[in-house]
Amino acid sequence: MSRPYIHVGLEIGTTKVAAVIAETRSDGLLRIIGMGEAPSRGVRKGEVVDIGKITLCLNDAVSEAEEKADREITEVVAAVTGAHLxxxxxxxxxxxxxxxxxxxxxxxxxxxxxxxxxxxxxxxxxxxxxxxxxxxxxxxxxxxxxxxxxxxxxxxxxxxxxTRTRIQNNLRCIREANLKVNNVVMSSVASAHAVLDQAEKELGALVIDIGGGTTDYILFREGTVRDSGVLAVGGDHITNDISIGLRVPTKWAEKIKIEEADVAPGAVSARGSLEVEDPTFAGGRIERRILNTVTEARVRELLSLVKRRLQFERHSQFVGSGIFLTGGTAELRGIAALASDVFGLPAKVVNPRPLLGPSALFESPRFSTAVGLVLYAQAVQEALDDISVFDRLRRRLGRFIPGL
Ligand SMILES: Nc1ncnc2c1ncn2[C@@H]1O[C@H](COP(=O)(O)OP(=O)(O)OP(=O)(O)O)[C@@H](O)[C@H]1O
Ligand SMILES: [Mg+2]
Missing domain, CATH: 3.30.1490.110 (Dna Ligase; domain 1)
Structure with missing residues (x-):
């Protein structure tokens, strides 16, 4: 039914800019044809604070995606986030x-x-x-x-x-990069498109996308959105806590968070220690027990905040599919077990659902928002196609059945 369309999803995140180019084939299936990523500069807690800097990052991500797709793009669907939403x-x-x-x-x-x-x-x-x-x-x-x-x-x-001006500032850099913004989508809406299917929405599901500077959550009940929100806290805060709590430079805090930290309940009593090979770090060794305690405290607090914001007790028995964790911080070791403990429901870490194309490029929870944007754009396009099909059908049938 659908004709071939090109959709481009662009997430300007606190940590990275991600651009995904997808093509709707004539059979209606979506195929990823290009993907680009560049580290972000000039974004705080999901909001642009330096248009000049972020425009350069955006150009890098888009050029990479264009090269892989072997075509130039002119229009994008953009994600927005921020605690003002x-x-x-x-x-x-x-x-x-x-x-x-x-x-x-x-x-x-x-x-x-x-x-x-x-x-x-x-x-x-x-x-x-x-x-x-x-x-x-x-x-x-x-x-x-x-x-x-x-x-x-x-x-x-x-x-x-x-807030109008904050949304406008987030989009401004896209125009600076000579791209047209076709549609603007809240990050959690996009992520949910990438990780949930309709059956999961019907059963009830909570998606939590934990990035670098924000946590975006969205709750589905009976197939539709019941609540959503954004917290200005993400993985960077965990890194910061590790850096302050263990007195290690931020660069090292980030590395040991990714490679060593474990937030599963029980890991707070882990034995042993790890060595920090950094001349600027005087301590030499870090006890796992302390690393896990500091990390777990922050993540537990973050998840508890989401639970409180949602007044989750009202919803828990209607969330049959459980908790879906995505975004880069969902890769933290033990986070599903911790989320399950906090919410009292099954929890899992999810990547964007598989699409056609070189899946290795986007098979990571970091890309849920960007992949979700192209799925969202496809759904909008299909709805538009359906409306015109319906109108055409009605007009045709209307000639035969008066009053229809
Ligand atoms: N393996 C890992 N373990 C733990 N944390 C990780 C891992 N990989 C990435 N992260 C963290 O994920 C965060 C980045 O996630 P993501 O790319 O989803 O953020 P973003 O979309 O740029 O930011 P936001 O959506 O908050 O604006 C960083 O804080 C990074 O440290
Ligand atoms: Mg993000």
Whole structure:
């Protein structure tokens, strides 16, 4: 059904810039054709603070992806994150005009507009209005109301908003790099696209993407988004704690976090020590017990904060698929066991789900957001294609069945 399309996902993260170029083949399958990555400079806690510096990094990542894909790109779908992003659920409703009974596309747009009729802080803009449920004349669970007969259309939306200027600054560097921003997607929405399938969403799932400077979380219940949020804490804070707590330079703290630290419950009583071969480090040896205690404390606190923000007790029995950990920090040893302990549910570390193309390039939880962006772009494109197919079909059938 779908025609070949090119989608480009761009995540400007605190640690790295990732660009993914994908192609929707004529059979509808998505194939990754290029991927680029460059270390980030000029980003703090997921937000751009130096446009000049980050533009250079972005150019590097995009050029690498272009080279691999052997084509130039002009447009991207961009991820945004930052602790300024907020969410709420709201219900909107409209009456269908007297002169007709059938619900049309414009009604759906109007009901979405009415659900956006909420007070958000001055200076904030809407980022997403994600449909949760439609109701036609009070009937629950309507997936697609267009074409149905009804007098009243209601809908529940998960609404995400954030500070306009901060979102604009995050996108500015993309324009500086002479690229057009086609769509803007909250990072957790993108990551969820990469790691969850519909069955997992139906059963209920919590996705936590822990990057370098932020933790983005999103909770699904009954197939749709129930809650989401961003904490300005990530893997860099763990590194910082190790550096301060063990008095080692940041470079070493980062290395031992990745290679040695273990946050599984129980690892806090690990025996033995490891040697730090660094002339600037006077201590010589680090006890594993201390390393694991410092690391575990920070990660436990971070996960507990997510749990508290979500008031997770209200949801836990509806999260049948469990906890999905992704983002670079999900590679921390023992983190799934710790998350399971904190949330009291099964937890696992997940990569983006396999797509066609050289999977070795993106098979890491670090790339969930960037891969999710191309999947999101594909879903939007399919929805647009479906609307036009439906309109075409309706027009054709309308000639034969009056009133349809
Ligand atoms: N094997 C590993 N073990 C532990 N931590 C790791 C490992 N590999 C990467 N990290 C950490 O993951 C973080 C980077 O993750 P990621 O690439 O997802 O971040 P980002 O998308 O750039 O940042 P953000 O989304 O927060 O803006 C860094 O803090 C890094 O130290
Ligand atoms: Mg990230």
């Amino acid at each position: 907020e969410s709420l659920n709201n219900r909107g409703g409209i009456n269908i005009p007297e002169d007709r009974e059938e619900i049309e596309e414009e009604d759906v747009m109007e009901v979405e507009q009415s659900a956006r009729d909420v007070n958000i802080p001055a200076g904030n803009v809407f980022l997403h209005a994600i449909n949760r449920h439609y109701y036609v004349d009070g009937q629950e669970g309507v997936a697609s109301p267009v074409g149905m007969i009804g007098r009243q259309l209601e809908a529940e939306y998960h609404i995400v908003h954030g």
